[in-house]
Amino acid sequence: MKKSERLNQMLRFINQKQRFTLQDLMREFHISKRTALRDISSLEEIGAPIYVEYGRYGGYYLLNQMTLPPISFNSQEIYALYFAMQALSSFSDLPFQVSFHSIHEKFINALAEKQREHIERIKDRVIFRNTEQIKESEHLETLLLAAIKNEVLNISYQTPQREGTRSIQPIAIYAMKGYWYCQAYDVTKQAYRVFRCDRITSVEITDIEPIIDLQEIHVHNAHSLWKPSEKAVEFKCLIDQDGVEHFQQQQFPSMELITENKSNYIVGWYEPNELEFIVKYLVSFGKSINIIEPAILKEHLRKYYKDVLDNL
Structure with missing residues (x-):
């Protein structure tokens, strides 16, 4: 991190804490004691109202809160923000009714010309294949x-x-x-x-x-x-490596992945009224899954596949 960037972040850090020590700065910014002392001198030179108290409970104090300069981002941070924004593009609904397009437009307009050119090149070289939002969620x-x-x-x-x-x-x-x-x-x-x-x-x-x-x-x-009710049904399924990857992409609070004797299992529970949901969820694993228990869940899965075949 450049010194100018570090000093900018340090101003915000001490403005929030009001009281700090050299160790605080060394730990927060991963710098040596000598660098921390030089940075404090630099902050005092640009007008930060810092004073020091010596002794066992001493430290550095900020006399009063400062009016801080606007936040600035370096090129790498700008590119990271752009990548993060791209994740919003597939959702028509977002909390606080903010659209991706309005954020994107303000972001692009705030950039310098060279940065804007680089962002345009990124857009032409990186493809974001996000799952599109399927149904609106207005609340x-x-x-x-x-x-x-x-x-x-x-x-x-x-x-x-x-x-x-x-x-x-x-x-x-x-x-x-x-x-x-x-x-x-x-x-x-x-x-x-x-x-x-x-x-x-x-x-x-x-x-x-x-x-x-x-x-x-x-x-x-x-x-x-998440705790099961008295009527909840426990289940256990053996899965292969493809099944592990599928589980990591889509899982729910009532289930978890465990390893026993070098084999991977999904264990969990479902409520009786969630039977249709759990069957469709397990179907999504294809041949990557084998139901160990309960037997009734296996029967429902067989019935599901039979109904599919009957409709072909």
Whole structure:
């Protein structure tokens, strides 16, 4: 990192902390003690109101918060941002009703002419094959804000079989295979569930007290919250390496990948009303999967294939 870039980031770092030590700067910016001291002198030269207190509990202090210069990006950071934006291009719905095209236009217009030329060359040399969004999900913003604010929502949820009303506390939203999903605690059923966002036809903010404190839950460990009901059915399937790759591309909170005696298995559970879903999910593995248990799941899979053959 160039010194000018490091000083710019350092200004923002100390402006946020107010009090810092040399060790803080050395650890944050991966620099030596000598470089940290020189950087502090450079910051003082450009007007940063820094003073030092000596002693056991001493350190550097910022007298008052500074008005910081605009954020600037180097060429590599600009290219990385452009790559990240391309991931948005396949989604017609995004939280906060921001379209990819408006972001893309503002981004391109803010670049220098040479940077714009390089971006155009990248566009002609890199192909992004994203899964297109299949169905619209109009309530993403409300679902995400409810997760941020720890709010409970009343939703109307429509499945191919029926439509009903639920009270849920959203935990997180994510996109997979062209659909948006919402991880949530179903207050009505007192269980953790995943909802397809395009099937949520209406939402309403409630005054219901949230069941869980989302500040203690990270999106990546939220899967551990999913617990089976008393009627849930456990399953175990043997998969080959192609099956492992397929599982890594599409998986759900009620299942996990394990290894036993150098063989890979999917283990998990499904609720009785999710039988059709789990059969179609296992079908997507093709010949890469072999159901170990339960036997009834094997029978349903055979019936599915028989129905397909009968329709040929």
